[in-house]
Amino acid sequence: RAKKQGRSNYQLFTQNMNSEAMRRVHLDHSLRRALENQELEVFYQPKVDLQTGQVFALEALIRWQEPGGKIIPPDEFIPLAEESGLIIPLGAWILEESCNQARRLNRIFQTPLRMSVNLSPRQFKHRQLARQVDEILERTKLRPDLLELEITESAMAKNPAKALRTLHELSELDIYLSMDDFGKGYSSLYNLKTFPINSLKIDGSFIRGLPNDLQDAAIVKTVITLGESMGIEVLAEGVETREQHDFLIKQGCRQGQGYLYSPPAPAKNLDYILSRPLIS
Numbered sequence: 001r002a003k004k005q006g007r008s009n010y011q012l013f014t015q016n017m018n019s020e021a022m023r024r025v026h027l028d029h030s031l032r033r034a035l036e037n038q039e040l041e042v043f044y045q046p047k048v049d050l051q052t053g054q055v056f057a058l059e060a061l062i063r064w065q066e067p068g069g070k071i072i073p074p075d076e077f078i079p080l081a082e083e084s085g086l087i088i089p090l091g092a093w094i095l096e097e098s099c100n101q102a103r104r105l106n107r108i109f110q111t112p113l114r115m116s117v118n119l120s121p122r123q124f125k126h127r128q129l130a131r132q133v134d135e136i137l138e139r140t141k142l143r144p145d146l147l148e149l150e151i152t153e154s155a156m157a158k159n160p161a162k163a164l165r166t167l168h169e170l171s172e173l174d175i176y177l178s179m180d181d182f183g184k185g186y187s188s189l190y191n192l193k194t195f196p197i198n199s200l201k202i203d204g205s206f207i208r209g210l211p212n213d214l215q216d217a218a219i220v221k222t223v224i225t226l227g228e229s230m231g232i233e234v235l236a237e238g239v240e241t242r243e244q245h246d247f248l249i250k251q252g253c254r255q256g257q258g259y260l261y262s263p264p265a266p267a268k269n270l271d272y273i274l275s276r277p278l279i280s
């Protein structure tokens with residue numbers, strides 16, 4: 001009996017493997033097509049000055065809507081594009097699109113807005129990264145200090161010596177660099193000390209339990225203090241409630257991002273979103 005069950009489990013396993021593999025091939029194919037057919041759209045989520053409620057930056061977040069209307073979240077296709085290498089042209093497209101958007105907004109609004117773009121690990125490892133970024137800045141005429149690149153802590157930690165070189169190349173372009181999902185990866189205080197980082201984004205998983213979860217509260221407080229004493233800006237990701245917001249303010253955190261202020265929105269909504277403070 002056990003043997004029989006074992007076999008059927010195995011069959012189930014291979015069946016799943018096949019359909020998973022097929023799903024990926026299919027997804028990879030449709031992603032290439034999507035890029036050509038402009039089914040991909042960059043959404044933008046505000047980063048908010050917690051004191052004033054004013055938006056000081058936008059984070060570009062890619063969205064894929066299939067012709068049928070189905071939205072495929074980036075967590076599903078970015079890893080796939082990573083594996084296939086498609087992330088390199090895709091990432092370059094997202095960067096250029098976002099820089100163009102930033103240029104447009106900075107022509108309209110008086111106060112300078114920063115545009116923040118996520119880099120996947122493979123983009124971060126790519127030899128030509130700094131050159132690519134430089135070329136896009138050149139083409140779009142965006143002021144370099146108005147571009148921010150978000151790199152996850154884990155992507156930086158994989159090969160710290162190489163990461164340090166890349167970060168220096170990037171910071172020589174005068175762009176702004178932030179460590180994304182801070183606290184989720186293998187943090188090393190040594191990396192924090194040596195990397196030329198302008199900002200830390202505290203991972204949303206630590207914000208969720210605020211203000212009641214004592215561990216979350218302790219971690220968040222500590223990171224805020226750490227950033228402050230090191231001259232690194234600290235932003236809280238995934239702020240969803242007024243209570244979380246109030247806690248962050250009380251602890252001296254100056255920057256936040258999350259559904260409480262605004263979800264990621266299409267470019268056409270930005271003029272309205274940027275016209276007023278998002279919290280008071």
Ligand code: C2E
Nearest residue numbers: 061062073074075078094118119120238239240258259264
């Ligand atoms: P991330 O860079 O850490 O982005 C934060 C994610 O949290 C986004 O999910 C955002 O929509 C979501 N979020 C924002 N506010 C809240 C909130 O209050 N509560 C909750 N629960 N979630 C919130 P999204 O857009 O699905 O992106 C997921 C991840 O996919 C991103 O994490 C980033 O790693 C990656 N990604 C997204 N767009 C791009 C892109 O253009 N290029 C690359 N390389 N990666 C991207």
Ligand code: MG
Nearest residue numbers: 059118150180
């Ligand atoms: Mg990010």
Ligand code: MG
Nearest residue numbers: 180181201237
């Ligand atoms: Mg993040």
Ligand code: MG
Nearest residue numbers: 152180181203
């Ligand atoms: Mg994330």
